[in-house]
Each structure stands twice: as C-alpha cells, then as structure tokens.
Amino acid sequence: MKYFCLLTLFLVSINSFSQKEGQLFCDGDPNSDYFTLLDSNKYIIWRNTYYVEKMERQKQLNGKTYVEYSQSWESGDVVKLYLKKEKGVVYQFEDCCDDDTVRMPNHPQKGDTWKTADGLVTYEVISIESELKTPVCSYKNLLELKSIFSNGEFTFFYQKGYGYVGAKEKDILISFVVPRSPKE
Structure with a gap:
C-alpha cells in the first residue's frame, strides 16, 4: 500500500510539474518581464540549424558582475553573452566599448528606441x-x-516570463524556440 501511495503521489507531482512547464513555455508569465535571465536550457531553431542557450555562471568584467550565457550551435561553435539586470534594465557587456548595450529597457513601450553601445544596431x-x-x-x-x-533588418519577439520566442525577416519566420533539443 505504501508503494502504491508513493507511486500515485509521484505521478501526480510529475503531471503537475509538466503542466506548469508547458504553460511557461507557450504562455509565459504575464506578471514577469519580457527579458528574463532564465537558469535553464533554451533550444532555438535559427534558419536551417539550431543552438542551445544555457546559463553558465557569474563573471566579473571591468568590475561589474554579469551572468554568462553560452550559445552552443549545432556546428560546434560557441558564442558567449554576458548579461546583467539593473533597476529592471537588461544590459549586455560589449568588448568594443566603455558602455554596455541595453538589451531590454525597463517597462518597454511602443515607440521606444535605442542603439547598441557601438552605434551599429538600432532597436x-x-x-x-x-x-x-x-x-x-x-x-x-x-x-x-x-x-x-x-x-x-530583423523582428524579434519576446514573451513575458520567458523572453525570446522567435524572429522574422521580411515577415518570414526564421527562428523560434522549441521545448527540447532538436537532436532528440
């Protein structure tokens, strides 16, 4: 009887957890931010390939603390991103410049604009x-x-509570997140 009760409890908890995971993936969290620093793997299709984005660790750069993310591409290439959140604004470390790039302002509104620290990209x-x-x-x-x-020119889409979910180029979907590795 103990075994049956434990098994039932285990199955109910797995089902509850799975439902929450699925809801987070497609529905997000309307009470959260558009750009969250998630501590989980994110699987992203980009054109005819994919990459896995993973939070690695904290890292000190120029006296500031960032969260390091790795983007491991299907080809084996790895890109590192260094992000931090201050007063609701998400910043990305830039090697080129004395300043960080704003990745997402606090409480973004239609019409908000900004440039990268090097001035090469406009959002x-x-x-x-x-x-x-x-x-x-x-x-x-x-x-x-x-x-x-x-x-x-690209259009990126962000969901509250989950962050990046996809991109278009000239109204054609070129990127989107998937719930598990495309290799599975």
Missing part, C-alpha cells in the same frame, strides 16, 4: 501586443522589437 519597440505563430506555439501579447543591422 525600436513596434508593439507590446503582437502575435506570433510558430510550429510549436501560437503566442499572444508579445513584445515586437525591430532591429536594424548593417546586413539587414
């Missing part, structure tokens, strides 16, 4: 009520961020 909040349909989820109430690079 503009297009909407905080956008929708995005991917092969995995149909998202609503997303922050839509237009990003103008020297080599093109």
